[in-house]
Amino acid sequence: MDLKKIDAPASTVTYNRNEVDAQTNNIYEAISIISRRAEQINSEIKKELIEKLEEFATYNDSLEEIFENKEQIEVSKFYEKLPKPHALAVKEWLDEKIYYRNTEEDNK
Incomplete structure (x- = not known):
């Protein structure tokens, strides 16, 4: 799914x-x-975000040192701004x- 090409509204819209x-x-x-479909999209986006954030992950046993990773912050902000x-x-x-079918009609 190419998230940059989607033109869905980012805020609430009233539909007919x-x-x-x-x-x-x-x-x-x-x-x-x-x-x-929204559940499927949510799981795809979550999976993609986790994969991108893992690229920047630094594993540290020390709780004293916490690093701010600018690339990680930019990726997070991009996903926060998505619809x-x-x-x-x-x-x-x-x-x-969206393709859908009614299985009850298929069985008849």
Whole structure:
């Protein structure tokens, strides 16, 4: 996922209910799909952040010395400024980039 190219809002936005449930005709199903995608995005971002922060990690047994690593701070600030996972998921949903299927309909 390229986080720099995502144009989801960073703050709270009111969405048109009809746009959100247009694909499923059920607002609860749409919200369920969006929330599952938000969980996936959150885990991807968290994994990526941990990997980047581990590059700068210094393992020290002494509690007396604490170093400020400027690169680590910059990486943290970048991830703090990103839109929240639910905003990214809603943007993907409205752009119809999320694939979903109803397994109950598949079984019939």
